[in-house]
Amino acid sequence: MTGGAMMESVTEDGAAMPWRTWVKGGLTGLVILAVAALAWTALSRLAAEISYAEVVVALRATPLWAIGLALAATGVSFLALTLYDWTALAYVGRRVPYPVVGLTSFCAYAVGNTVGFGPLTAGAIRYRFYTPHGLEPEEVARIVGFVTATFGLGVAGVTALGLLVAGDVTGLSLPGWLGHAAGAAGLLVLAGLLVLAGRHASLPLGRWRVDLPRPRLLLVQFAATLVDIAAAGTVLWVLLPATGVGLPAFIAIYAVAVGLGVLSHVPAGLGVFETIVLAALAGRADTEQVLGALLLYRIIYHVVPLLLAGLLVGLLETRRVALVVASSRAVQAGARLAPPVLGALTLLLSAMLVFSGVTPADDTRLALLAGWMPLPLLEAAHFLSSVLGLVLFVAARGITYRLDGAWWAAVCIVPVAIFLALAKALALTEMLLLTLLLILLLITRREFTRHTSLLHQSLTPPWLVAMGLLLISALAILFFVYKDIAYVHDLWWRFEFSAEAPRGLRALLGVTLLAGVGATWVLLRPARLKPESPPDAADRARALAIVDAQPRPGAQLALLGDKSLLFAEDGSAFIMYARHGRSWIALSDPVGPQEAWPPLIWRFVEMARAVGGRAVFYQVAPDNLALYADAGLVAFKLGEEAQVDLAHFELKGAKRANLRNGYNRCEKSGLEFALVPPEGVPAIMEALRAVSDEWMAAHNVREKRFSLGAFIPDYLLLRPVAVIRHEGRIVAFASLMLTGMTEEAGIDLMRFSAAAPPATMEYLMLKLILHFKAAGYRRFNLGMAPLSGLSASAVGLWQQVGRAVYERGDRFYNFAGLRAFKSKFGPDWEARYMAVPGGLNPMLALADITMLIGGGLWGVVRK
Template sequence: MPGHNQVEDIQDTEESALRGFFRQYRTHLTAIATLAVFCMVGFAIMQLTNEVRYDDVVQALADTKLSSILLALFFTALSFLALVFYDANAIDYIGKKLPFPQVALTAFSAYAVGNTAGFGALSGGAIRYRAYSRLGLSPEEIGRVIAFVTIAFGLGLAGVGAIALLAIADEIAPLINVSSLLLRLIGGSVVAVLAGMMVLGSGGRALRIGRVSIRLPDSATWSRQFLVAAFDIAASATVLYVLLPQTAISWPVFLAVYAIAVGLGVLSHVPAGLGVFETVIIASLGSAVNIDAVLGSLVLYRLIYHVVPLLLAVLAVSATELRRFADHPVASGVRRIGIRLMPQLLSTFTLLLGVMLIFSSVTPTPDSNLAFLSDYVPLPIVEGAHFLSSLFGLALVVAARGLGQRLDGAWWVCILSAAAALAMSLLKAIALVEACFLGFLIFGLFVSRRLFRRHASLLNQTLTASWLMAIAVVCVGAIVILLFVYRDVEYSNELWWQFEFAGEAPRGLRAVLGITIISSAIAIFSLLRPATTRPEPASDDALLRAVEIVGKQRYADANLVRMGDKSIMFSEKGDAFIMYGRQGRSWIALFDPIGERSALPELVWRFVEAARAAGCRAVFYQISPALLSHCADAGLRAFKLGELAVSDLRTFEMKGGKWANLRQTASRAQRDGLEFEVIPPENVGSVMDDLAAVSNAWLQDHNAKEKGFSLGAFETDYIASQPVGILKREGQIVAFANILVTDAKDEGTIDLMRFSPDAPKGSMDFLFVQIMEYLRNEGFAHFNLGMAPLSGMSKRETAPVWDRIGSTVFEHGERFYNFKGLRAFKSKFHPQWHPRYLAVSGGGNPMIALMDATLLIGGGLKGVVRK
């Protein structure tokens, strides 16, 4: 029998394995759970609408007054106007000033996409990141904007719902079968919490929870934002309220029900809360309003509040692409943002139209339209058009993701599918509204053709778990609609083989079967396709090509490719490359891509896609602000990593009071007998043994091992490839540093710096000064002193969590790494500090990505522990 400790060890092992399983497959498990929720919601809707018939819903739609539709459009405009001020308040809160037209377009587009595609914080956040990075906001500032609007909406929704519960609990309680006292207790608790936060935040005070300090908005900001949120939620609720038939339910009661429905839709993680929102509304109002009327109003609400703003956003950006508007002062400013937003807007609109085509394939055609078609179009053509229309809809759903990635192949698939679907819509049902939407999509695609020039195969794009889940939700939704529409039709096998103009149910069955089979095949192909092989170190030929590119550009750090320990991905023309390595499930690119700047956007995309195809996350390590916009376009999120110290050699002179300490150090080093010399690459071999002795002594004295990836190691070929600066004492080499340079002579830097244990004190400072003077005399413009990790992180309470953690580690992490000492050393040379970032694909965890980068540099966990 195993002992007690053995049993505990077995349990710990099982728990650890289980945690590892959930951590590895959490995205897939979340997608499966979301699909399960949607299936349950679909079943609930079928039960709640058991007595409702499709014809009744159509009639309710037809009975909707034009005045109600116009009012709904008016309140939609008011709601989106309020949504624009979410972003305006957020930008004001972080202390920035941006042109209002660009902010308005960005906010409007973000909410149009977020409301339609769902996952507003992610989909809308991606829109904001692309646009605001172009307007000059840093990743930290954009993160604060996204956090502000997300929290503001959540708190506003909670506040409006709580106040409504307090005011009309007696009226709401019978609708949802809950005690009015319980509703008042819930509403009062929420109001008390919100009021407490407002009081605590008066004057911009910080709220400390444990070690975390959060600066709450001041009372004025709280009040202003709550009014905006309340106005937005009230206006959006009124959109649906005016579409409902006359009812005994008062507007305040409906506002509370609406707030609850929206909140549950957001929490469900189902795209756009589809089905969840409808279920809550139907369950709450079903006893007071005819359910068929409620369903008709919900369909109109989705069209007016979700589809119309997306149409307007696409139209606004398309207008700026037309030449005759390009010179307008406002349009020219908006146009720069539109270039960033258009692919995502068209992607969402394409997804929406694909879903529309699929759903329309399981709904009946009006009898008058069928009667007209029967006189002019043969039955086989109608049957074929109906079936193919659903497949073209599925093609649009799948290709929508490629549009977001600017693939030319996706553009062609969407153009051809939309054109074919437009013809099919007329042949199957004379669906003029459907045809107009498809025509509008074709117009938008043609206007923005120049934005889709990425030559990549659409078939090679691996669909993520979220996209597969979205496709599954669409298929389940089509099945639910089919069962609802034809609930009175008794199923029989003969239905599959019935072909007649009046046979609507058989056409719907065949369409659902077609999209289910093909979508299942797409999912299986995406999930079971062979993963790409593990990246291999570059070949000798690839290294020679990369070194040739390095010599022509300005960044000296690019010489680290000479180590040969990294894989290399070249651009299509071979004029630029990315050097990268793999650790765990991270593909980590070092620095910005090297080479021609025009090749950088495509290289970023290719790297992200290759990592995703291998089932890994893409990570860019130590990148400059210049690359952030390209990373944003590829869907990466950036986090500040530290600051790079760069000294201007053109103004470098050891004169003046600020250089006094270094002058004294240099004078003392010379008195100690230190002599500086630069060994050219062709002569380094003659002193290699002496350099190796110094290096080995340094490693032994520091109990360290060689690093890699972002740092060089002492390898003879690498050391001999560039000049080496040495310090001699009595003819013996006591210190050295290899100098990395390029033919452009813009920047020089050093990599390895090694000292003998008996080197005089101050040798490091003296070696730095001598190398800087050497580079200045050789005509170099800048000296790169390297990055100070976690330096320059924001300490303000409004800073993102990542920055606050980084600044805390920087201040108190000397036990693990001398962060402050490293910055202090570099500061001696009075450099300019430039931010450097870590960019992670998708919703990847930056801490995991940073840990993988650390392990890759240190050569694994043992290397990190041993320094």
């Protein structure tokens, strides 16, 4: 509404039976659909005594001055909404230019208020936008949490203020003093919260505590919420007939309706919001006038901002094409916002086509058509327009995710729908809106670059729930519009220009049948996947060439032999991945040119979804999080990677005294460092094996895989191996990670024997750092410090569990000790993330990754 967002098994041949996935998502969806059905039922009973024609008359009787005031109030409300993000950014200590924040906030709320589910919520759009601006996912989560919490408090404050001023606003004839007392109590609670914020206190939230923002921020946010809800409530109030309810009292009613709409989880509170308002105003105004005002409110406060958001991103895209100013932050924001905004607009107009199929056309226009259009053409246009509306609804998902197949489908469907709108009822408004959508799609063509067919996309439970809500709403509208017409079976076969109820029945039946067939096909279609097999020699050679042509040495883990490879269509990049349980786990970001990454990431995500699996990207860099957000994944921090800046590394100075002293002691003790090239490694392979076996026996571990190197002779022969000899015997070694570029080097496998003197591994690390510094490399990668850098104050199960494991899990893994060892070399720490669907998926995915690295449950138990 306003500031608030609203059994599987995979067979060996790759066929999918994603029952468990659908059951879990389906139960939530059924609850939402049940709430929506109950709301529509209640709304129908409240409007039982009025007709559709009376609502239309009341709608047309709305004075122009009221519409003008409503539009102005809408502008004030959305201006206040931009302050939500501004205060939230200040709360997390980040700065983004206000014009860019305003653009993002406006588009996010225009989409979230109107559609309000899944990837089209305001929170999802914030995540897509803010991560490219350097914000970490935890900060975006805090922004969303701050906005949601303060919006809830603001709704409570507005309701309390309305009760204090007006007393009874419930319509239940309660004593006025009771309302005044409840309002005063609510305001006192909020005042107490403000006092606590002034004392820098924190509030308990379950097992955790949340730091309160500064009083100034809290006051600004409260003021913004007050202005937002007051302005949004004013939009509806000025459209309503005289009800005897003053503006303060009505805003309290509006705040309650908004809050219940958000809590219902029905997209945009559709039906729920209307039921609350209609019930609260029962007996105070004519029902048909209230319904007309509610419909006009939806258009002014929801549809108009979305249309403006579409025009805005279209203009920004035009400016980008015309002036080539892609470096402008506003233009970049417009490019990122275009797909979700146009996806929401497509969704809205698809619903318009379906709803227009179950509502009567203007009699004058029908009479005009009867004079020159054959009846079969009108009947076909009416039926096909509704069916195309459902197809356009499906295409909206692909547009949100930048699929070129969805773009082509929409560009082909919309002109046909424009012609059908003319043929079925001279529907000029439909034609105008569809023309606008077509223009915006053509302008933003460059944003839809993912080469995926519309027929092969996987409709997830939230989208199927939205489709179910569309059908329930269309059915409720049909029953309301034609409730005075007695149902007889002959209605289905009646074909006349004036027989609009039969046309509505046939259109709804066609849409329902198509939706049912489509949903069944999505659930039961076989997976279009080739059986997985280890990469052959040709694939390994292709992968090695790509690895050598890019700067990240960790990509050579693709050659370990335990992962499958998914190559880009042009062969320029690949994803290395393995499967465990339902998790399809890609190691790190894609390897290769970054322009090939977006379609490759999308292919991998859809490939996993097609068989009921979860796509997981493990150890990805923060700069690329927006790519995973665009694919519907959420990032969770895994830890931090240590990278030594070789240009500034020195052993001189007081900070390096301990390192320098240890280095000198190792030199004096007779340790010898050597870098053995790949061709020389076979000669020392048995000595390396002896050191490796002794190290594993001493630590009671077995070889790890996937994200860690293993002692595999063929793998060790790919790169040089650094060795430390003592008295002529190899006592320690480290295999290296390198590429054909002299930008970054790293260590892979590190082992040492009991004969190695103290500080041998530290000495080996220093020798490698100094060697690659002299060779002109820019960075030396020391690898990950798992669970490092997780905020102790962040709210969220992932953060809190990860922090607790880091602090108290030494008996299983020396998390703090590993970071302390790497910190000796003064590295820069860069966060690494796991991108995965939300809910319980992160925990389940991490369990699958642990099994994969450890070689199954027994490997994990044995370390």
